[in-house]
Amino acid sequence: MDSFLKHKATIMREGGRRLAFVRDSLVDFAQLGVNFAEIDQKAFELIKSQGAKANFAMVPGYKWATCLMKNDEVCHGIPSADKVIEPGDFIKIDVGLLYEGFHVDTTVSFYRGEVSEGTKNFLQHGQHALDRAIAEAIPGNTVYDISFQMEKTLTRHNLGAVYQLTGHGIGKQLHEDPNIPCFAQKRDKKEKLYEGQTVAIEVMYTQGKPDLKQDADGWTFRTIDGSIGGMIEETVLVTANGPEILTRPIS
Numbered sequence: 001m002d003s004f005l006k007h008k009a010t011i012m013r014e015g016g017r018r019l020a021f022v023r024d025s026l027v028d029f030a031q032l033g034v035n036f037a038e039i040d041q042k043a044f045e046l047i048k049s050q051g052a053k054a055n056f057a058m059v060p061g062y063k064w065a066t067c068l069m070k071n072d073e074v075c076h077g078i079p080s081a082d083k084v085i086e087p088g089d090f091i092k093i094d095v096g097l098l099y100e101g102f103h104v105d106t107t108v109s110f111y112r113g114e115v116s117e118g119t120k121n122f123l124q125h126g127q128h129a130l131d132r133a134i135a136e137a138i139p140g141n142t143v144y145d146i147s148f149q150m151e152k153t154l155t156r157h158n159l160g161a162v163y164q165l166t167g168h169g170i171g172k173q174l175h176e177d178p179n180i181p182c183f184a185q186k187r188d189k190k191e192k193l194y195e196g197q198t199v200a201i202e203v204m205y206t207q208g209k210p211d212l213k214q215d216a217d218g219w220t221f222r223t224i225d226g227s228i229g230g231m232i233e234e235t236v237l238v239t240a241n242g243p244e245i246l247t248r249p250i251s
Contacts, residue, residue: 001195001196002196005195005196006196008102008171008196008198009196009198009237011099011100011101011102012099012102012104012171012198012235012237012246013237013244013246014099014100015052015097015098015099015100015102015103015104015246016104016106016235016245016246016247016248017246017250018050018051018052018097018099019050019052019095019096019097019099019104019105019106019235019247020106020247020248020249020250021046021050021250022043022046022047022050022095022097023093023095023106023108023247023249024249024250025042025046026039026042026043026046026066026093026095027093027108027110029042030085030091030093030110030112031085031112032085032086032087032112032113033084033085034084034085035080035081035082035083035084035085036068036077036078036079036080036081036083036084037079037080037081038081039066039068039079039093040064040065040066040068040079043065043066043095044057044065047065047095047097050097050099051099052097052098052099053097053098053099054096054097054098055096055097055098055103055105055174056094056095056096056174058098058174059174061218062219064078064079065095066079066093066094066095067079067092067093067094067095067219068083068091068092068093068094069091069092069094069220069222069229069231070083070085070089070090070091070092071089071090071228071229072222072223072226072227072228072229073092073220073221073222073229074092074162074165074204074206074212074221074222074223074229074230074231075092075094075107075165075204075220075221075229075231076094076219076220076221077092077219077220078217078219078220085112086112086113087112087113087114088111088112088113088114088115089111089112089113090109090110090111090115090119090122090123090228090230091109091110091111091112092107092108092109092229092230092231093107093108094106094107094231094233095107096174098174101172102171102172103170103171103172103173103174104170104235104246104247105170105174105200105233105235105247106200106233106234106235106247107202107231107232107233108232109123109126109230109231109232110123111123118207119228121157122159122207122228122230123230125153125154125157125159126154126159126203126205126230126232127232128153129149129150129153129154129203129205130150130201130202130203130232130233130234132149132150132152132153133146133147133149133150133153133201133203134146134201134234134236134243134245135149135242135243136148136149136243137193137199137201137236137238137243138193138238138239138240138242138243139193139194139195139238139239139240140192140193141192141193142188142189142190142191142192142193143178143179143180143181143188143191143193144184144185144186144188144189144191146180146201147180147181147182147183147184147185147188148184150182150183150203151182151183151184152184154182154203154205159205159206159207160205160206160207160208160209160210160211160227161182161183161204161205161210162182162204162205162206162210162212162229163181163182163183163210164211164212164221165204165212165221166179166180166181166182166202167179167180167181167182167199167200167201167202167233168180168199168200169197169198169199169200170198170199170200170235171198178191178199180199180200180201180202182202182203182204182205193238194238195238195239195240196237196238196239197237197238198235198236198237198238198246199235199236199238200233200234200235200236201233201234201236202231202232202233202234203230203231203232203233204229204230204231205229205230205231206223206225206227206228206229206230207227207228207229208223208225208226208227209223209224209225209227211223211224211225212224212229234246234247234248235247
């Protein structure tokens, strides 16, 4: 691994640790009765406390530190005050930060209050799909290998693999090559992974059909059929000893 990749890994390892603290703190904060604007304000405060910057707010046209979604919303949800966490909600918090010139990104899904066994299983299967996908992030493997495991795990449980949005490379930029889909494409067999590479691997999936539509706000994607959508994401470093999850929970 060359000197730049070693430097990048060192900085992103620390940035990932700080982001994991932010994400886990936001989950603790996101209790029943809390609105999405309050969560976003908390995110700004936490990110600043970590000596970092809210990188989502640097995206042209976007001014928030997080993307927040519930139930049928899958990603890019604007954290508005009129969305309040209610019993039975399936919540997604997507948050990132910029630390010493490098970006890290993560998403967590969880629920509040009583939910059905189907919803609990939905969350468990999504986490399993992400775990299987991350395990493929080793030098010499390909983007196809990651996507194949993700799709295979989801479809085994009759869940939809979102095809309109993807995971991505990450580093000096928030979104870099390669794109990492939630479903396998033969062309991605050409996208080989290398030691020192950093990628944001994310499973975006649905209880029903995988088709999404975009809201009039120009950002929020939700399921067309109204089924629950999930999103779980980690920033991962590709190493010779296997994948290293940089945004792994602190506990």
